[in-house]
Amino acid sequence: MPLSKEAIQHIESQAVIAAAKPITVEGGTTVTVLPEGIRLHTMEVFQPLRDRFRGAMVTHSIEDFAKYVKAHETDDAAPVDPRGFIDQDAMRATIIFNLGAPGAAGHGDDTAMLTLKPTAAYSALLAIRGSTLSQQALAEWLEDWLPNLEAKAGEADLPMLQAINAVRRMVIKATSQRDSNVGDFSSSRSAMDEIEAKSQDTLPSAFIFTTVPFEGLQPAHITLRLSVITGRDEPLLKLRWVGEEAQREEFAREFKAVLEQQVGGFVPLTIGTFALGK
Structure with a gap:
C-alpha cells in the first residue's frame, strides 16, 4: 500500500528531529535544522522559580527610580553589565540591567524607565x-x-x-x-x-x-x-x-546631572536612546 504525501512528510519530519544537532557557524551563532511548524515550549511556568529575573519598572519619581536601581545592583542575582541611556528631548532615562557587552551579550529584558512628569x-x-x-x-x-x-x-x-x-x-x-x-500739474x-x-x-x-x-x-x-x-x-x-x-x-x-549624582556610581550613563537588535 503506497504511503500518502502527508505520511511521507511526517516520517521525514521525525527523521529530521531525531537527527537534529546544534551547529555553530562562524561568528558564534548556533543554529539547528528542524521541520517547518515545530514550536519550542518553555517549561518555566511549571517550575518553582523563573529561569532568570526579567521585568520592566516604570516611574515618574527620581527618588524611587534611584532606590530601585541601587536595590537591583545589590541583589544576590547580579545584573549583567547594566547600561543607562538618557533621552534629553523626552526627559526620559532607561537602564537595561542585563544588556551585557559585545562579547557577552545579555538578553536586555530587565529594565527600569524614568520619565519626568511636568509639574x-x-x-x-x-x-x-x-x-x-x-x-x-x-x-x-x-x-x-x-x-x-x-x-x-x-x-x-x-x-x-x-x-x-x-x-x-x-x-x-x-x-x-x-x-x-x-501742484500746478498734479495732486496727491x-x-x-x-x-x-x-x-x-x-x-x-x-x-x-x-x-x-x-x-x-x-x-x-x-x-x-x-x-x-x-x-x-x-x-x-x-x-x-x-x-x-x-x-x-x-x-x-x-x-543628567541629577541622575549622575543619584545612580551614576552604579550604572554608566550615556546621552541617547538604545534599541536591542534582532
Whole structure:
C-alpha cells in the first residue's frame, strides 16, 4: 500500500528531529535544522522559580527610580553589565540591567524607565505660551498662578494686581492722519491709520514665571514677554517664552546631572536612546 504525501512528510519530519544537532557557524551563532511548524515550549511556568529575573519598572519619581536601581545592583542575582541611556528631548532615562557587552551579550529584558512628569504649574505654562488669548482669559490665568508670577514694566517691578488690572482695562485706540499736496500739474493724497492698545494702568511688558519644571529639578525663572495684537475691536494677547530652547536644554543638562549624582556610581550613563537588535 503506497504511503500518502502527508505520511511521507511526517516520517521525514521525525527523521529530521531525531537527527537534529546544534551547529555553530562562524561568528558564534548556533543554529539547528528542524521541520517547518515545530514550536519550542518553555517549561518555566511549571517550575518553582523563573529561569532568570526579567521585568520592566516604570516611574515618574527620581527618588524611587534611584532606590530601585541601587536595590537591583545589590541583589544576590547580579545584573549583567547594566547600561543607562538618557533621552534629553523626552526627559526620559532607561537602564537595561542585563544588556551585557559585545562579547557577552545579555538578553536586555530587565529594565527600569524614568520619565519626568511636568509639574502642574509648568504644564499650565506650556499650555498657554504662544497662544492667542482674550483679555479675560489672560487675566484669569494670571490670577490662577499669581503666587508664581512677577510683573515687569521695562526694568521696573510692577505689582501683580496692578498688572492684572492693566490687562483687564486695555482699550484699542485708533487715530488717522491724512496729507494732501496740490501742484500746478498734479495732486496727491495719503492716509495713515495708527492703531494701538493702551490701558488706564501701566501695562506690563513681561512676566517672570517661577516654578519647578519637573519633580527633582531646581526652580526655574521663565521670562514671558507680553505682546498685544491689534486690528480688531478687542485686543488679543500672547505670552512668548523668551529663550525657550536654551532653557529647555538647561533642564535636560540638569536632569543628567541629577541622575549622575543619584545612580551614576552604579550604572554608566550615556546621552541617547538604545534599541536591542534582532
